[in-house]
Amino acid sequence: MEKSVVVSHVTKKYKMFNSNSDKILDLILPKGYGKSFYALQDVSFDANKGDVVGIIGVNGSGKSTLSNIIAGIVPPTTGQVTVNGEASLIAIQSGLKGELTGRENIELKCLMLGFSKKEIKDLAPQIIEFADIGDFIDQPVKSYSSGMRSRLGFAISIHIDPDVLIIDEALSVGDQTFADKCLEKMNEFKKLGKTIFFISHSIPQMKKFCEKALWIQYGQVEGYGSMKEIMPQYEAFIANYKKMSNEEKAAFQEKMRARRTAEV
Numbered sequence: 001m002e003k004s005v006v007v008s009h010v011t012k013k014y015k016m017f018n019s020n021s022d023k024i025l026d027l028i029l030p031k032g033y034g035k036s037f038y039a040l041q042d043v044s045f046d047a048n049k050g051d052v053v054g055i056i057g058v059n060g061s062g063k064s065t066l067s068n069i070i071a072g073i074v075p076p077t078t079g080q081v082t083v084n085g086e087a088s089l090i091a092i093q094s095g096l097k098g099e100l101t102g103r104e105n106i107e108l109k110c111l112m113l114g115f116s117k118k119e120i121k122d123l124a125p126q127i128i129e130f131a132d133i134g135d136f137i138d139q140p141v142k143s144y145s146s147g148m149r150s151r152l153g154f155a156i157s158i159h160i161d162p163d164v165l166i167i168d169e170a171l172s173v174g175d176q177t178f179a180d181k182c183l184e185k186m187n188e189f190k191k192l193g194k195t196i197f198f199i200s201h202s203i204p205q206m207k208k209f210c211e212k213a214l215w216i217q218y219g220q221v222e223g224y225g226s227m228k229e230i231m232p233q234y235e236a237f238i239a240n241y242k243k244m245s246n247e248e249k250a251a252f253q254e255k256m257r258a259r260r261t262a263e264v
């Protein structure tokens with residue numbers, strides 16, 4: 001099987017400060033000051049061409065951080081990501097420039113990817129048609145609703161023909177008709193043997209669309225395998241957590257917090 005994405009020992013650390021004076025101490029002291037928070041800790045896995053991987057995990061586990069790292073938007077603190085080809089991320093907070101209009105954003109993204117003026121002229125109408133946001137296409141993106149941003153982001157990403165597509169919650173803000181249209185496009189993508197990472201809070205959507213599941217649990221890989229194998233484990237964890245008393249929940253959260261924090 002040809003590998004399309006290899007993530008090797010990726011850790012993402014953020015500094016945490018309790019006050020501004022801590023920030024200043026961090027700048028002054030040679031060893032730094034404050035605490036570090038691990039958004040991701042030693043994450044390793046790989047995906048083959050044609051894999052459709054659902055990334056699952058509770059809020060704050062590190063799913064979006066991982067998406068951004070695979071897409072090359074955020075660098076890992078340590079570790080390596082190898083992507084065979086071009087990766088494109090569609091997220092609610094996608095890389096659209098708020099001051100530019102939808103049309104200008106399309107042109108900018110295509111230019112950044114090295115498309116020629118002629119190619120952009122051919123592609124732009126297709127993207128605009130798919131996004132289907134009417135006259136808003138000539139308005140600054142900052143005036144868009146989250147659903148409109150998602151529509152434009154999805155339309156751009158799907159038409160620039162990336163090898164790896166990462167969809168982070170982008171289908172949760174639009175209406176059902178648009179989500180269905182996107183799922184149809186994603187199926188076409190799947191058939192072309194491209195790799196897709198999909199993040200959604202809709203478990204039925206994940207089960208329907210993804211063959212594999214990557215379970216990120218408080219910054220670490222808890223499981224990676226077929227959706228059939230991993231999803232029941234995740235659902236069992238959620239069910240167990242719900243049954244815990246408030247004290248047990250607090251103790252568990254404290255344990256996870258301790259696992260994710262370190263002195264600088």
Ligand SMILES: Nc1ncnc2c1ncn2[C@@H]1O[C@H](COP(=O)(O)OP(=O)(O)OP(=O)(O)O)[C@@H](O)[C@H]1O
Binds near residue numbers: 015059060061062064
């Ligand atoms: N720039 C940042 N600075 C500090 N902490 C951050 C930063 N970005 C993310 N984090 C922290 O890293 C952790 C992982 O966040 P991330 O958004 O990746 O989780 P997620 O699994 O996508 O969550 P959700 O399901 O709520 O979208 C969170 O605790 C978050 O607060």
